[in-house]
Amino acid sequence: MEFSSSTIVFTSLSLLSFIFIFRRFKSNRLNLPPGPPGYPIVGNLFQVAGSGKPFFQYVRELLPIYGPILTLKMGTRTMIILSQADLVHEALIEKGQVFATRPAENPTRGVFSCNKFTVNAAVYGPVWRSLRRNMVQNALSASKLRTFKDVRMTAMDKLVERLKMEAEMNNGVVLVLKNARFAVFCILLAMCFGVEMGEETIEKIDEMMKRVLITLDPRLDDYLPILRPFFAKQRRKAMEVREQQIAMLVPWIERRRKAIRNLGSDPTAAEFSYLDTLFDLTVEGRKDPPTNAEIVTLCSEFLNGGTDTTATAIEWAIARFIENPNIQSRLYDEIKSVAGEKKVDEKDVEKMPYLNAVVKELLRRHPPTYFSLTHSVIEPAKLAGYDIPTGTNVEIYLPGIGEDPKLWNNPNMFDPDRFLSGGESADMTGVTGVKMIPFGVGRRICPGLSMATVHVSLMIARMVQEFEWRSSPENTKVDFGEKLEFTVVMKTSLRATIKTRV
Ligand code: HEM
Numbered sequence: 167m168e169f170s171s172s173t174i175v176f177t178s179l180s181l182l183s184f185i186f187i188f189r190r191f192k193s194n195r196l197n198l199p200p201g202p203p204g205y206p207i208v209g210n211l212f213q214v215a216g217s218g219k220p221f222f223q224y225v226r227e228l229l230p231i232y233g234p235i236l237t238l239k240m241g242t243r244t245m246i247i248l249s250q251a252d253l254v255h256e257a258l259i260e261k262g263q264v265f266a267t268r269p270a271e272n273p274t275r276g277v278f279s280c281n282k283f284t285v286n287a288a289v290y291g292p293v294w295r296s297l298r299r300n301m302v303q304n305a306l307s308a309s310k311l312r313t314f315k316d317v318r319m320t321a322m323d324k325l326v327e328r329l330k331m332e333a334e335m336n337n338g339v340v341l342v343l344k345n346a347r348f349a350v351f352c353i354l355l356a357m358c359f360g361v362e363m364g365e366e367t368i369e370k371i372d373e374m375m376k377r378v379l380i381t382l383d384p385r386l387d388d389y390l391p392i393l394r395p396f397f398a399k400q401r402r403k404a405m406e407v408r409e410q411q412i413a414m415l416v417p418w419i420e421r422r423r424k425a426i427r428n429l430g431s432d433p434t435a436a437e438f439s440y441l442d443t444l445f446d447l448t449v450e451g452r453k454d455p456p457t458n459a460e461i462v463t464l465c466s467e468f469l470n471g472g473t474d475t476t477a478t479a480i481e482w483a484i485a486r487f488i489e490n491p492n493i494q495s496r497l498y499d500e501i502k503s504v505a506g507e508k509k510v511d512e513k514d515v516e517k518m519p520y521l522n523a524v525v526k527e528l529l530r531r532h533p534p535t536y537f538s539l540t541h542s543v544i545e546p547a548k549l550a551g552y553d554i555p556t557g558t559n560v561e562i563y564l565p566g567i568g569e570d571p572k573l574w575n576n577p578n579m580f581d582p583d584r585f586l587s588g589g590e591s592a593d594m595t596g597v598t599g600v601k602m603i604p605f606g607v608g609r610r611i612c613p614g615l616s617m618a619t620v621h622v623s624l625m626i627a628r629m630v631q632e633f634e635w636r637s638s639p640e641n642t643k644v645d646f647g648e649k650l651e652f653t654v655v656m657k658t659s660l661r662a663t664i665k666t667r668v
Contacts, residue, residue, distance in 0.1 A: 196553040199246055201237035202228060209239025211389050220650040222536040225249075225563055234566065235550055241389030243269075245559045248549075249566025251573060251600040257541070257549055257560065258608035259596070266290040266609040269542040269559050272388035274404045278378065278411075280460045284467045285613065286539055292450035297464070302613045304443040305357075305468075311617055313438050317356045318621070319511065322628045325349040329633065333664050339638045342484045342660040347477035348372070350621055351469065358468050359418050360439025361425060361432060374414050375469060379652050381407045415462045440468055472614050472621070475534040478653040479622045480629075481660050482532035483524070485644045486580050487630065488637050488662060493582060494630060496520055498667075501631045510627045512620055518627070523585035525623050526602075529594065530568040531580050533604035534653040538562040541610065568602040594619075633664040 204210040217224050225247055228236055234250035248254055257265045267290035271282060279287040285301055288294035304310070325345060332340045351372055355363060363371075381404045387393040394401075422441045425432035444461050456464065487494035497520060505514045515521060541560040546553065554560065569577040574590065584590040592599075594615065596607030605612035612618070629635070637644060638661040647657030 196555060197551070198237045198244070199235040199550075199552045200232045201239070202232070204239045208241055208390065211239075211241045211386075214238065214240065215386070220648075220654075222563070222565075222648075222650060222654065226565075229563075229566065235552065240559075241386075242391060243389055243559055244555070244557075245561055246549075246552075246554060247561045247563055249563040251567045251570065253550055254562055254567060254603065254607065255600045258562075258606075258610075259600070261547060261549070262608045263290070264543050264545060264547045265541050265554075265560060267542045267544050269540055269557060272384070273394075274385075274388075274401065275382055277404065277408055278382060278463065278466075280457075280463045283456070283460050284463055286467060286471065290544055290609070293452075296447070296449040298613060300443050300447055301440075301468075305440045306613055306617055308616070310438065311620070313436075314353070314357050315512065317353055317436075318624060319509075321349045321352045321356075322509075322624065324352065325625070326628065326632050329629075329664060330666065338663045338665065339661050340664055342662055343477055343481040343655060344659075346480035346625060347473060349625065350476045351473045353621065354469050354472050356436065356439075358440045358465050360422050360436040360441060361418065362434035363418075371414060371469075374411055375466065375473075377407050378411055378466065379470065379474075411466065412459055412462050415465060416458050419458060419461055419465070441465065471612075472618060474651075474653045476618055476621050476625075478534040478655050479528055479532065479618075480625055481656055483528050483622070483626050484629070484635050484662055485646065485656060485660050486528065486531075487635050489644050489646075490580065493524065493580075494635060497524060497626075497630050498634075501627055505627075505631065510624075510631045512624050515620070515623045515627050518623075519586065520582065521623055521627055523582040525619065525626065526585050526592070526594070527580060527582040528622070529604040530574075530592070530602040531578075532654075533564040533568060533602075535604075536564055536650075536654050538564060538603070538606040539610065562603075562606070564603060567600060568604070573601050632667060634667055636663045636665070638663040 202210055202213065204213065214221065214224055219227075228238075229249055234248065235253055236247050238245045238247065248257060268282070268287055271279060271287060275287070276282070282288050283293065283297070285294065285297045288297060325348075328345055328348070329340050332345070348368075352368060355368060355371065385397060385400060387397045419441060421432070422435070422439060423445060425435040426442055426445075441461070444456055444464055446455050448455070487497070500518050500520045501510050501514075504517050505511070538561070541562070542558060543554050543556055543560070546555055548554065567573070571577050575584065592601035594602060594605060595611065596603050600607055605615045605618070640663055644660070645656070645658045648654045649657045
């Protein structure tokens with residue numbers, strides 16, 4: 167049967183009006199947090215989309231008006247945003263179990279996540295528990311992390327070499343984010359697949375991963391599902407990208423499977439990889455181990471979770487060093503005093519209190535993602551006296567906490583010294599209280615926290631040991647504008663002039 171588009175629109179709008187009236191009736195009885203008035207059916211959707219501002223900026227401007235907990239109606243989705251430590255503590259610690267789930271996926275994300283078969287997207291329950299336990303205990307434990315020490319050192323050597331070559335060809339100028347991203351991606355690929363890959367393959371996989379992220383960008387029909395018939399082309403395109411992703415990664419999965427079945431058959435095979443933990447993984451409530459498509463999804467999560475986040479932190483770090491040559495030279499002095507003439511390594515990094523303070527200040531002032539992943543409640547809940555219905559998207563605006571003047575002196579100032587000599591303190595795990603949570607907090611806290619901290623610290627230490635970083639063009643001021651690109655990166659991608667230290 168064929169429908170004309172006017173029939174679809176008319177039927178859609180009638181249905182939508184019915185749903186709206188029904189929901190309105192229901193939500194009138196709910197005590198939701200305050201928020202800007204919206205329009206029938208679409209709520210605040212077009213105000214947000216039409217503002218021309220990145221979402222974090224739109225929210226930042228609403229906070230002084232509506233307070234630290236606010237509601238946005240995004241079409242059929244209700245979004246509740248928290249931006250204050252005590253609210254986050256109540257939700258993710260005191261009522262941690264209730265707020266530990268994720269909301270329903272849109273259909274595109276459903277395809278890429280194999281119906282929520284990932285640590286980050288799984289609803290709070292047995293699948294999530296199995297996948298998360300496997301990632302944390304079998305892949306990211308301290309002893310497993312140690313087995314990749316050489317991978318990290320090789321990636322650091324390659325990073326230095328690439329920076330030197332780029333500077334040579336470019337009058338001393340290098341792009342920071344791109345190079346940092348490539349280095350961390352190499353590390354994660356090696357950890358994930360455990361087989362050697364050439365630079366060309368790495369670049370191809372990286373490009374494909376970026377395509378996936380772009381495909382997963384929210385679309386209008388995610389908020390107004392009734393408009394789905396108008397997005398058939400985008401859906402088809404998304405399916406094509408998913409097929410490309412599977413076609414590109416399955417051969418590497420099979421290669422590793424063969425290598426560990428016939429030990430010694432592949433001389434490039436590493437002694438361990440994340441893949442090894444997935445082949446025969448027992449998932450609570452399921453008979454069979456993950457399929458190849460599910461393994462592709464789990465590997466992509468591993469790569470995506472740690473690449474842009476880590477590289478973004480490095481870009482902001484270098485920008486801060488250029489702005490504060492004093493911080494850069496104190497860091498260099500510390501590196502020299504601990505590592506001497508040899509290349510700085512991760513053992514040295516553990517003995518550097520100033521570097522530690524710099525990394526903490528970096529993640530306080532520039533959390534790579536401004537929102538944690540979306541939370542949702544397993545049952546109707548209360549928060550600060552307001553109703554939180556099931557199905558609501560609960561978003562946590564991280565700078566609201568890290569830059570709260572009630573928690574921090576001079577919160578906008580980049581000052582690593584605040585963490586030294588008995589000044590201010592905060593643990594990033596949130597165990598002793600919520601003061602800065604760049605990795606989230608509670609049951610869904612980032613499982614990559616320790617590894618990411620090692621990557622950020624080691625990369626900063628090596629980059630400062632090898633080079634002096636200055637602005638480009640020299641003697642210009644760094645533009646600290648932000649833009650959203652999955653993570654919050656610098657609006658003008660940072661170019662820096664580097665000078666090899668002697
Ligand atoms: C500087 C680097 C990183 C930052 C800032 C970061 C930040 C975050 C944040 C804010 C969350 C959401 C927590 C929540 O839902 O409340 C998260 C979750 C997650 N991260 Fe990271 N992350 C980083 C690196 C990594 C790495 C290296 C990996 C793994 C290879 C990783 C894997 C994950 C996963 C799987 C989740 C979902 C956890 C769950 O839902 O249980 N992340 N991360």
